[in-house]
Amino acid sequence: MLVDRLHFIHFFAQISHESGFRPREENLNYSIDGLVKTFPGRITAAQARKIGRTGTQRADKEAIGNTVYGGEWGKKNLGNVEPGDGYKYRGRGMIQLTGRANYAALGAAYELNPDLLLTPAGSMRAAIEFWKSRKINVPAAKDDVKAVTKLINGGSNGLAERIALTDKLKAIWPA
Known part of the structure; x- marks a missing residue:
């Protein structure tokens, strides 16, 4: 080893x-801009606006994990096959x-x-x-x-x- x-x-x-x-444990407290820059191709600007942190909105960490580590990308690259796996198996x-x-x-x-x-x-x-x-x-x-x-x-x-x-x-x- x-x-x-x-x-x-x-x-x-x-x-x-x-x-x-x-x-x-991965924090997932991303701003809208941070989401789009950190995870290009895995989250749209519209999705980021819904779940990302702003001055008046907290980041929806569970939704962020499931969005950026889920879907087809998460299935192919991380083996996240069940709903909720993106957040459950975050960093x-x-x-x-x-x-x-x-x-x-x-x-x-x-x-x-x-x-x-x-x-x-x-x-x-x-x-x-x-x-x-x-x-x-x-x-x-x-x-x-x-x-x-x-x-x-x-x-x-x-x-x-x-x-x-x-x-x-x-x-x-x-x-």
């Missing part, structure tokens, strides 16, 4: 960025595991009780299993922060901070 210096460095840099080493843990299929891959207990990812032990286990299942050691061994990041969040969100954290860990954990 994590067998060499670069594996550990990338693993801990990514977890630091994702959660600050604390089990967390949790140190690495923000998202989607029914990812929870189920950890075992029936996680699928039945998603809040297990909010415990330190459950959260760390999930992060390690996620890392292993995505074969993230391959780009980590090549010291490719961008490729590691893409495997974790599907894009390059927070790439500059992830690079800085990786560099910081390399400096304190020399070869």
Whole structure:
């Protein structure tokens, strides 16, 4: 699993960025603009106006989760097949595991009780299993922060901070 210096460095840099080493639950407190920018193609402007946060309207977090992690996109990419799965299996843990299929891959207990990812032990286990299942050691061994990041969040969100954290860990954990 994590067998060499670069594996550990990338693993801990990514977890630091994702959660600050604390089990967390995705907030989903998005503004209208934030929804459209963060989830292009998964939510329309009209949907965002209905459920996004404004100065006078609270974000409808359950509707947001079900909209951006549900539907055909959620079924295809996250295994969210039941109504309500988008919110139920929102990002949790140190690495923000998202989607029914990812929870189920950890075992029936996680699928039945998603809040297990909010415990330190459950959260760390999930992060390690996620890392292993995505074969993230391959780009980590090549010291490719961008490729590691893409495997974790599907894009390059927070790439500059992830690079800085990786560099910081390399400096304190020399070869």
